[in-house]
Amino acid sequence: MTRETHALSIRWFLRSIHAWLVFYLVSALPVWRELWVDPLSPFLSGPPGPFMYITHAFGTWLPSDLAVPVAALLLVLALYGCFRPLKWWAATLVWSLYVSLMNQAWLSASGGHQLMANVLFWAIFLVRTLPSDAVRQERKSILRTTAFWIIRLQLILAYGVTAIHKLSGYQWTHGFSVGIVATDPDYGPAFLAGCPVVTAILTYAILVFQITFPIAVWFAPTRRIWMWLGVAFHLATISFGIPDMALAFLVVYPIRFEERWLHRWFPLASGTQPSNATGPVEYRYFALMRNADQWKPTKFVRTKGRLRGSRDPQALGIASRVTADLTASFYEAVLGKYARGRLVDLGCGHVPLFEAYKDLVTRVTCLDWAHTAHQSPHLDVEQDLGTPLQLEDASCDTIILSDVLEHLRFPERLMQEMHRILASSGHVILNVPFHKGLHEEPFDFHRFTRHALDAMAKEAGFTVVELRELGGAPEVLGDVLSRTVRDLPHGGKDLAKMVQGLTGWFVGTRSGRRLSERTAKEHPLGYGMVLCKP
Amino acid sequence: MPISRNRLIVVALVATHALLLLAYTLPQSWVPTRLQGVAQRYVRPLFHQQWNLFAPDPPLCACSIEVGLSDGIWQPIISPQEHYLVRRMARPLADHIHDRNQHGDTVVMPVLAQALRRLTRDLEHPSTVRFRSVSRCVVDPAHPEGRSLEIIELVLP
Structure with missing residues (x-):
């Protein structure tokens, strides 16, 4: 169903x-x-x-x-x-x-x-x-x-x-009410009073309508x-x-x-046709995503109205906080503009961005593969993203691809598959790391430059709407340093936390931000990208 | 199971709210007195609502207030061309005054008299105007177009 x-x-x-x-x-x-x-x-x-x-x-x-x-x-x-x-x-x-x-x-x-x-x-x-x-x-x-x-x-x-x-009352059950209201100078219309049969029919019709509406x-x-x-x-x-x-x-x-x-009546304002336009419908508010009521923030949390990386070491590595903050800022900035309709989260993990897009979309479909380190109760389809996706052509309006592309042996294939499943005017919102150590081995195959991303997207038939660097040299240095000191036998984790905190503070200052922006082109920590299917 | 627990909580909250709303809005004879008291305390502050427009019966009397000008002409205190919200405010005033007239009280309550004076403040000599209650009541509901006319002059304190 x-x-x-x-x-x-x-x-x-x-x-x-x-x-x-x-x-x-x-x-x-x-x-x-x-x-x-x-x-x-x-x-x-x-x-x-x-x-x-x-x-x-x-x-x-x-x-x-x-x-x-x-x-x-x-x-x-x-x-x-x-x-x-x-x-x-x-x-x-x-x-x-x-x-x-x-x-x-x-x-x-x-x-x-x-x-x-x-x-x-x-x-x-x-x-x-x-x-x-x-x-x-x-x-x-x-x-x-x-x-x-x-x-x-x-x-x-x-x-x-x-x-x-x-x-x-008496007047309603005897068919007089509409006639009485019609002859009242404050209500009217008075001409109805001349047709007692019509007023009686209308009286009973209103009564039947109001009685049956709560059931119908x-x-x-x-x-x-x-x-x-x-x-x-x-x-x-x-x-x-x-x-x-x-x-x-x-x-x-x-x-x-x-x-x-709503999709039929207001197609432009409501997104394209819903994926469940035919077939039985179960009315459940919780059904925005599978097991949506079990969802809990993991990698990203909303603090003081802003989405940022979690400070819980169980949810996010202590050396990844600055990276996660940058990623969260990127998604918060673009989701409001581009996310709508039926969303597919590819490589969903624990669906960390659900909080950010749940009010913007009508349905969330989660895909991930069996080797993932993030077993999720929200998974709709379990499959290798390197193989043809088990979704119909033009069946979604938004695709999220967060920290996934570098794990695919042939990322171009996924680009083509995303182009296939995306409806016309739909958007892909993705991010990839650039300066990042090997992770989730042995499934870590690539680091992409902006030129590689741009070329790959265009070859698949997308228009690049936005392509921006996430972080610059200060963030890269902070990231490398904190990952280096993290594994020190004594106080390494505290030191890594401190380095992350200092990096976050520094890039929040005016000079830190300028330095980050100046060096971002050459030494980005990662990239955020929005693609559109024309 | 979390889903079952959450669903149960939602069902309980919605059912309680709906029950108390029903106890508040249904005819009083349908609801036990004790439940009425609970419903009053819950609904009245934030969720007050009444569904009695034209129910149980539409009003049989169309009541209005007329103003007597110095030249002896009587005109409705609210013209039919007046804004619909103002017309709607004048109707309960007239209904209330009519109800009191039925009990032999032609002296208008001060708070209503104040409202009547506000409605006539834009007339040329508002202090000299007179007021009367006019009610046109349905005699036979099967022929509502034939209404009896009752006029009672009002005394403003």
């Missing part, structure tokens, strides 16, 4: 709810005085507790004169959120500002506003998460999955509870039909004078979209 992740539906959901915020704020700003500054709504005291100072900031500590700047700030954040995922703190700010504005104008708030307050809260856990160490990684995965399912259930709950309330969306054959019915229903309710409520429901729909719909 193939599995589908929800990275794309989450991305579109986050875009949609921020688009709703933009719509709401732009439509509300002309009546800012009545809504927020000198509001018609009587003061609404919040429930006791510390959250009151967030949800009811206006009226507790924030002067209402600041409502318009607050709305403007929220508008800026919402506009940003339409295009790029917000960081956790920005998402928290968006939620708190929105809720405080909503409660300041509570008389104008509808169920749609409350729905949005709820989904914005849970969206905090869906957006890019806090930088974390290995221990917190698993907890965050649980929180993210919980938030995802709560948002999905929230939509169902809104329909289900409304339907139950309506079933306990769980099954693939009915999901699409009911969601289209929902779109029609909510667009129709715009004519009842509740556009914000109607749109609030609609913008939550993408959380229930299937990835393949």
Whole structure:
């Protein structure tokens, strides 16, 4: 059974709810005085507790004169959120500002506003998460999955509870409700009242739709039909004078979209066709990568918001810290620009870069060979990378090849294979060492110059998008020295750590950085490269 | 197995949240009193929501407030062309005043009177205007177009 992740539906959901915020704020700003500054709504005291100072900031500590700047700030954040995922703190700010504005104008708030307050809260856990160490990684995965399912259930709950309330009334069960609403001057449209049969049919249709929606969306054959019915229903309710409520429901729909719909509807914004476009689909958020919930940072960790080499000697040799820091910086710089869609990690090991690309891609396939020193629970395909890859033509959008190419007897063959499996406009992101001692022997065959890399890529049919040196002479010297002293019988490891630390410090200074840049062309520690399949 | 454990945690968290939301939003007669109390404490601060728009029945009375100008003309306090958010705010004000009228109280609560004055502050002589509550109620739900008219003059404190 193939599995589908929800990275794309989450991305579109986050875009949609921020688009709703933009719509709401732009439509509300002309009546800012009545809504927020000198509001018609009587003061609404919040429930006791510390959250009151967030949800009811206006009226507790924030002067209402600041409502318009607050709305403007929220508008800026919402506009940003339409295009790029917000960081956790920005998402928290968006939620708190929105809720405080909503409660300041509570008389104008509808169920749609409350729905949005709820989904914005849970969206905090869906957006890019806090930088974390290995221990917190698993907890965050649980929180993210919980938030995802709560948002999905929230939509169902809104329909289900409304339907139950309506079933306990008289007008809905007797087919009168739409007629009554249509003749209400505040809602309309009045012309419907002249057609009692139509209003009765519409009343029952709405009731049936709301009762069945919570069940129908769980099954693939009915999901699409009911969601289209929902779109029609909510667009129709715009004519009842509740556009914000109607749109609030609609913008939550993408959380229930299937990835393949999004690929079909928005091919340019969503990457190319998904690899699992046909066949049964198992809905599991954990399925971004095999055993994703077991993943733990190894070679690279995120510290203070920055990806860098691990300082745990079990995960990374003490003499490799500077090298790993350089590699991590390279990947962090390019992944955001180029990683998308279906990613294949060739020679994956423990998939050390998963943390860096997991929010950018929709599916991760891991390949490695049997001789690897890094047995991984995430492996999808076990094979020698020197042989034809067991993947279909144009079946991925991004390939990661980290510290692998030098271990292949015939690297050109892998280049050609990568070109074959990559979809058009897809990218290969790779790095290789240049000044590095023999490692993982006897499978250490090559060191490549920039000219060799460039020629090999072009011969395989790639366009070289980026080719940069990673580190220069200071890093090379630090690397060689620390590897030399590491094996001293007494204090060698401490000395190696010190050399690595000093190298890291030196190349962080202005003069160290200049020296590194000046010498990088001639004495690089390694290379980072981005290739594109035209 | 880590997957099973994580899945169990997620299922427990989602189920608890959904249960408490249901206890908070379902008709009160459906939910045990004790659970209602727990749900109130959990949901009210951060996750408050109501799903009662047009439920259990749509409002039978369309209530509005009209303003009497010095020349004897009455006009709606909120014009139908007014911004939809402002119109929506005026409706609960009118509904609330109408409910109190039904109990014989024609003196508007100070906090609502303040809101009515804010709505009329842009008129030429806002201090001289009079207010009245107008409700158009459905008499026979099978023929909702025929609505009875009730007008009650209001006293602002």
